[in-house]
Amino acid sequence: MNIDRRKFVSRSFAGAAGILAGSHLKGLSAPGRLTAKQEEALSSKPEKYDLMREVMKYRKIDAHAHIYFADNSPREQLDFGERLGIEKQVISRYLSIMPGTPEQFREYNDLTIKAIKKYPDHLLGGFVLNPAYKKESLEEIKRCTDAGMIGPGELYYQVKINDPLYYPIIEKLIELKMIIFSHAECQLGVGGYRMKYNGYKEPNTSIPEDFVDIARRYPEGIFQYAHIGGGGDWEYMCKTLQHSPNVYVDTSGSNNAENMIDFAVELLGEDRLFFASDNSYHQSIGKILASNLTEAQKKKVFFDNYNNLLKKGGRNVD
Amino acid sequence: MLIDINAYVGHWPFMQLKYNTCEALGQRMDRFGVDVSLISNLNGIFYKNTQSANKELYEEIKASKRYRDRFVPFAVINPIYAGWQYDLEECVRKFGMKGIRVYPKYHDYEINDPSLIELVKKARDMNLPVAFNYKMVDSRQRSWMDIDYVAYTPRPEWTLKNIFPIIKEVPDARYMILNVTNSMQLNEADAALFNKANVLMDTSGRTLTDMGSLLKTQGKERFAFGTHSPILDYLTGMLRIEALRENEADAATKELLRSGNAKKFLGL
Amino acid sequence: MKDVMKYRKIDAYGNAYADDKLAAGQIAYADRLGIERLILSVPVAKQMGKTPVEFKAYNDLVILAVKRYPHRLAGQLTLHPAYLKESLEEIKRCTGEGMTGMKLYNQFKINDPVVYPVIEQFIHYKMIIHVHGESQLGVGGYRMKYDVDNTPAISVPEDFMDIAKRYPEAMFQYAHIGGGGDWEYACKSFRGYPNIYVDTGGSNNDENMVDFAVENLGEDRVFFGCDSSFYQGVGKVLASGLTEIQKRKIFFDNYNNILKRSGCGLG
Ligand SMILES: [Zn+2]
Numbered sequence: 001m002n003i004d005r006r007k008f009v010s011r012s013f014a015g016a017a018g019i020l021a022g023s024h025l026k027g028l029s030a031p032g033r034l035t036a037k038q039e040e041a042l043s044s045k046p047e048k049y050d051l052m053r054e055v056m057k058y059r060k061i062d063a064h065a066h067i068y069f070a071d072n073s074p075r076e077q078l079d080f081g082e083r084l085g086i087e088k089q090v091i092s093r094y095l096s097i098m099p100g101t102p103e104q105f106r107e108y109n110d111l112t113i114k115a116i117k118k119y120p121d122h123l124l125g126g127f128v129l130n131p132a133y134k135k136e137s138l139e140e141i142k143r144c145t146d147a148g149m150i151g152p153g154e155l156y157y158q159v160k161i162n163d164p165l166y167y168p169i170i171e172k173l174i175e176l177k178m179i180i181f182s183h184a185e186c187q188l189g190v191g192g193y194r195m196k197y198n199g200y201k202e203p204n205t206s207i208p209e210d211f212v213d214i215a216r217r218y219p220e221g222i223f224q225y226a227h228i229g230g231g232g233d234w235e236y237m238c239k240t241l242q243h244s245p246n247v248y249v250d251t252s253g254s255n256n257a258e259n260m261i262d263f264a265v266e267l268l269g270e271d272r273l274f275f276a277s278d279n280s281y282h283q284s285i286g287k288i289l290a291s292n293l294t295e296a297q298k299k300k301v302f303f304d305n306y307n308n309l310l311k312k313g314g315r316n317v318d
Numbered sequence: 319m320l321i322d323i324n325a326y327v328g329h330w331p332f333m334q335l336k337y338n339t340c341e342a343l344g345q346r347m348d349r350f351g352v353d354v355s356l357i358s359n360l361n362g363i364f365y366k367n368t369q370s371a372n373k374e375l376y377e378e379i380k381a382s383k384r385y386r387d388r389f390v391p392f393a394v395i396n397p398i399y400a401g402w403q404y405d406l407e408e409c410v411r412k413f414g415m416k417g418i419r420v421y422p423k424y425h426d427y428e429i430n431d432p433s434l435i436e437l438v439k440k441a442r443d444m445n446l447p448v449a450f451n452y453k454m455v456d457s458r459q460r461s462w463m464d465i466d467y468v469a470y471t472p473r474p475e476w477t478l479k480n481i482f483p484i485i486k487e488v489p490d491a492r493y494m495i496l497n498v499t500n501s502m503q504l505n506e507a508d509a510a511l512f513n514k515a516n517v518l519m520d521t522s523g524r525t526l527t528d529m530g531s532l533l534k535t536q537g538k539e540r541f542a543f544g545t546h547s548p549i550l551d552y553l554t555g556m557l558r559i560e561a562l563r564e565n566e567a568d569a570a571t572k573e574l575l576r577s578g579n580a581k582k583f584l585g586l
Numbered sequence: 587m588k589d590v591m592k593y594r595k596i597d598a599y600g601n602a603y604a605d606d607k608l609a610a611g612q613i614a615y616a617d618r619l620g621i622e623r624l625i626l627s628v629p630v631a632k633q634m635g636k637t638p639v640e641f642k643a644y645n646d647l648v649i650l651a652v653k654r655y656p657h658r659l660a661g662q663l664t665l666h667p668a669y670l671k672e673s674l675e676e677i678k679r680c681t682g683e684g685m686t687g688m689k690l691y692n693q694f695k696i697n698d699p700v701v702y703p704v705i706e707q708f709i710h711y712k713m714i715i716h717v718h719g720e721s722q723l724g725v726g727g728y729r730m731k732y733d734v735d736n737t738p739a740i741s742v743p744e745d746f747m748d749i750a751k752r753y754p755e756a757m758f759q760y761a762h763i764g765g766g767g768d769w770e771y772a773c774k775s776f777r778g779y780p781n782i783y784v785d786t787g788g789s790n791n792d793e794n795m796v797d798f799a800v801e802n803l804g805e806d807r808v809f810f811g812c813d814s815s816f817y818q819g820v821g822k823v824l825a826s827g828l829t830e831i832q833k834r835k836i837f838f839d840n841y842n843n844i845l846k847r848s849g850c851g852l853g
Contacts, residue, residue: 013344013384049351051553051560083561187458197462200471231458231469235333254499254524255456256551259336280524282561286554290350367770398729400743401774401802 054289055085058302061124061317062089062284064154064181064226064252064276067115069093074115078122080281087303088317089277091115092126092153094183097202100130100158105140113147124317126153126181131165141172150315151178154226157202160191161223162214170214174221177313179248181224182206186232186240208240215244222246222309227278229253229287234260238267245272248309251287251301252278261291261301275302319573320352320556321580324496324520324544327375328360330454332461335360337548340378340385346552347388353577354388355547356584358419362394363454369405376413390584392417392449396425397433403440410444416584417447417494423465423476424454429483438484442491447584449494450481452523455549456499477501482508485515492516492583497546498523513537518583520544521575522555529558530566538571542580589824591620593837596845596852597819599716599762599787599811600624602651602661613655615816623852624812625841626651627662627689627716635693638672641665645676649683660850662687662716667694667701677707686850689716689761695726696741696758697749705749709756712847714783716759717741721767721775743775750779757781757844762813764788764822769795773802783844785811786836791818796826796836810837 062081067074074091081089093108109127116125127144129137129152152173159165161182173180184206189197191205211225223246228234230253241247251261251273264273270293277284288301310316327338337346338360347355362371372393379385393409395402395418409415418441422429441448457468457475469475477500485493489511498519504512513536519526522544526532533541545555559567559575567575580586597616603609616624628635628644635641641664648661663680665673665688677688688708694700696717708715719741724732726740746760758781763769765788776782786796786808799808805828812819823836845851 013341013348013388046348046351046353049349051350051556055557055561083563084557185458188460188462194462198471199458199468231456233459255459256524256554257455258548258551260551262336280527282527282557283524283551283554286557287551289557290551290553366768367774369774370770399774400771401777404774404777 051289055285058085058298060084060086060088060275060285060302061306062086062252062277063224063274063306064250064278065089065091066154066279067091067093067111069111074119074123077279078119080277080279081122084281084285086277086281088122088124090124090126090150090153092128094154095128095130095156095158097157100128100132100156102130102133102136102140105129105137106143109140109144109149112149112153113144116148120148125149126151128153128155129169130158131163131169132159134165134168137169138172141169141176145176150310151176151313152181155180155182157183157204160204160210161206162210162217163204166214167217170218170221174218179222179224179309181226182211183226184208184211184232184237185230186234186237208237211247212240212244215247219246222312223248224274225249227251227253227276228264229255229257229260229280229283230278231255235263238264242267248272248274248305250274250276250278252276252280252284254278254280254283256280256283256287258290261287261293265291265293265297265301270297270300271305273301274306319577320354320543321577321586322347322352322355322545322547322555323494323518323542323580323584324449324451324522324555325355325357325547326360326549327357327378328362328371329364330360330549331364332464335548337552340382340389343547344384344388346547350552350556354390354586355545356390356392356417356580358392358394362419363421363424366396366399367401368394368396368399369401369408372405372409372413372415376415390417390586391415392419394419394421395437396421397437398425398427398431402437406437406440406444410446417449419449421454422450423467429480430487434484435487438488438491442488445492445585447492447494447518449496450484451496452476452478452481452499453497475500478504478512479508482512485517486511489515493518494583495519496522496544497550498525500525516583518542518579520546520555521558522546522550526558529562533562533567533571538567538574539579539582541575542583543576590820593620593833595619595621595623595810595820595837596841597621597624597787597812598759598785598809598841599813600626600659601814602626602628602648602659604647604650606654609651609654612814613658616658619816619820621812621816621820622838623658623660625660625662625686625716628664635664635666635691638666638669638676641673642676645680645685648685649680652684660845661685662689664689664691665704667698667704670700670703673704674707677704677711681711681713684850686845686848687713687716687759689718691718692737692740695739695745697745697752698739701749702752705753705756709753714757714759714844716761716785717746719743719746719760719762719767719772720765721769721772743772746782747775747779750776750782754781757783759809760784762786762788762811763799764790764792764795764815764818765813766790770798773799776807777802780807783807783809783840785809785813786822787811787813787815787819789813789815789818791815791822793825796822796828800826800828800832800836805832805835806840806843808836809841 112125189199190201191207359371359375362368393415652659724734726742
């Protein structure tokens with residue numbers, strides 16, 4: 001094949017939409033040769049697409065990011081923020097597979113407090129806790145709120161989000177008008193979903209059904225279902241959460257499946273998605289820019305949806 | 319100029335895909351300024367007889383001069399299925415295909431299967447690249463009917479270690495390693511061999527976070543723009559290149575990543 | 587039905603019955619679907635023809651069936667290659683009785699050296715060697731990690747390729763591509779082997795199977811066959827995209843040309 005720029009003039013696809021409409025329904029069956037006239041009707045070679053201009057066009061709050069006990073953290077996170085025009089990142093240090101004792105969650109939150117104090121212009125803090133320790137967790141909410149955190153960070157494997165242990169915590173967060181944000185998965189053999197497939201995961205992993213349950217119990221609560229791109233079955237997630245209007249999803253995760261964002265907006269509406277990375281920064285922006293959302297919708301997802309909810313508690317960024 | 323070295327048309331049996339015909343992919347290329355795409359037919363992963371898929375792709379591309387100019391087709395070959403030697407000849411001589419895609423996990427053979435070694439040697443002798451990938455979709459969202467290599471289980475997803483044995487076996491062939499989504503770690507001796515091998519990786523995979531460093535450790539000739547479209551979004555692979563700072567990749571290096579490396583590797 | 591009756595037909599894979607009623611039923615099907623001649627071989631079972639006494643009895647059955655309907659039926663003999671002397675005698679006896687070929691089952695793979703002398707006989711007689719073939723995961727040495735615990739000596743496509751190369755002057759018929767196996771695999775295997783023929787018999791009537799066979803093997807190496815699945819047998823050929831001339835070849839001419847080589851052709 002000879003790649004010759006001149007040849008591309010008049011070899012474009014733009015404007016050809018519809019000529020072969022419906023051919024995908026027939027699998028790959030050959031659509032038949034185009035007539036000379038059809039070929040001629042097609043417009044010029046692809047315009048250059050300025051990706052970085054698009055990237056920088058939108059204000060962004062990353063509703064789900066993390067920092068680590070590592071020398072390059074949060075420097076690395078901030079570097080990506082600068083590179084990709086992310087104005088604010090909501091960071092937390094989640095409790096991994098561990099008991100999650102008060103000592104542990106306090107230590108983790110201290111890390112976050114230190115970071116937001118050092119980089120107040122770019123980082124917003126989320127606290128972690130373990131509802132199995134009710135008293136200590138409620139105290140920790142107070143301590144962290146006083147330190148300027150905006151709400152919970154990514155709550156983790158220790159207790160399912162709809163476990164009665166969570167009720168007093170959730171009630172407190174509702175009172176504080178905070179977004180109730182938890183890790184979630186949707187995989188065969190995880191958290192009670194089709195357990196004949198062993199996913200080798202923590203038994204208390206929250207799954208979409210758990211969010212539906214708790215959101216129905218607390219209709220005044222605002223729930224953030226973590227990372228629809230986190231590796232799970234995002235079609236299943238969106239379909240399950242469709243009729244739970246107080247469950248929002250963040251778009252983070254290392255998966256950037258084509259059509260995921262469009263599908264989520266189609267099912268949940270344009271107001272219930274938050275842009276987020278979970279530290280997969282390239283994917284987080286690529287998947288939204290590659291979607292068919294309008295500019296206004298992209299603006300909502302990148303910034304306004306999350307900021308509007310922060311406003312309820314007076315914690316908005318502008 | 320932009321050349322996407324990792325795109326597909328065809329179906330994924332467990333989920334509806336958008337933009338999965340030549341026409342729809344072509345519109346995607348136009349919208350985002352991509353000149354040429356290397357494509358193969360996803361159906362070839364699922365048909366026992368992969369040649370039916372190759373023929374479908376050939377027929378589809380044949381339908382328009384625009385397709386013939388803008389798409390470079392790759393053949394899906396299963397070396398443990400009857401007649402593949404004939405199929406390969408037909409794909410190259412008649413269908414004009416420029417490389418081979420293989421799917422050891424989906425086609426159910428080991429990376430050191432003698433038939434695969436035979437295929438890779440044949441490809442080397444025919445001067446064709448052979449493309450492997452880490453995976454097609456994230457195992458955590460797999461369908462119950464999909465293959466059961468699942469992350470964090472005793473039968474995990476592949477890493478470079480699982481692909482490397484064939485490179486060791488036939489070190490003088492040309493390889494494409496696509497959708498780099500898990501570890502690139504090899505032991506020291508293997509890493510040295512890997513670095514010497516003629517390998518081109520695409521930028522669609524999630525492991526390529528710190529592209530600036532990778533260009534230094536792997537070399538700037540070893541990466542090229544790729545989307546893994548229509549399974550992954552069309553822009554992330556491009557963003558990994560465009561978001562590089564001047565001190566990580568100068569204008570010339572970016573051009574290598576956008577199209578130079580692909581052109582040179584494929585002899586386009 | 588007009589289309590059905592338009593073509594003369596030889597069923598390259600019929601089964602012989604001892605029972606009068608079964609035999610009459612078979613002829614009734616042949617009448618209903620315009621099948622002029624059925625090539626009978628002995629019924630197949632998991633275990634059969636272990637001793638000369640047994641295989642002679644099978645062949646007597648075929649002889650009897652053909653005698654009952656001499657204008658509608660022709661026979662193929664069977665044997666057991668391990669009993670070479672008795673087998674060679676049986677070939678003589680049965681061809682003397684007018685039989686037109688041989689059907690082998692799965693006592694030995696078709697490329698087992700023990701079968702060589704038998705094959706050489708049929709080269710001499712210019713008759714076709716019809717062999718039960720399968721192409722299924724875990725059968726006959728093909729991808730045995732999926733072992734389905736079938737008889738190990740079942741011939742797979744690779745066995746046919748092997749023997750056809752050894753005896754390019756012999757004619758082999760890979761039985762029933764519609765017999766349940768992977769017909770794409772079988773047809774692709776035989777592409778470069780002009781002395782391997784396939785019959786379309788078997789209870790499977792996948793759309794496109796006949797077209798695929800003709801595309802890969804050419805229009806001269808495919809025989810119409812039913813293996814007692816008469817509706818499917820006729821339906822799959824008529825539903826194909828073959829031309830009328832090609833259908834004529836499949837239904838009749840191709841097999842008749844084989845019969846002609848040994849002087850047994852139909853007028
Ligand atoms: Zn998470």
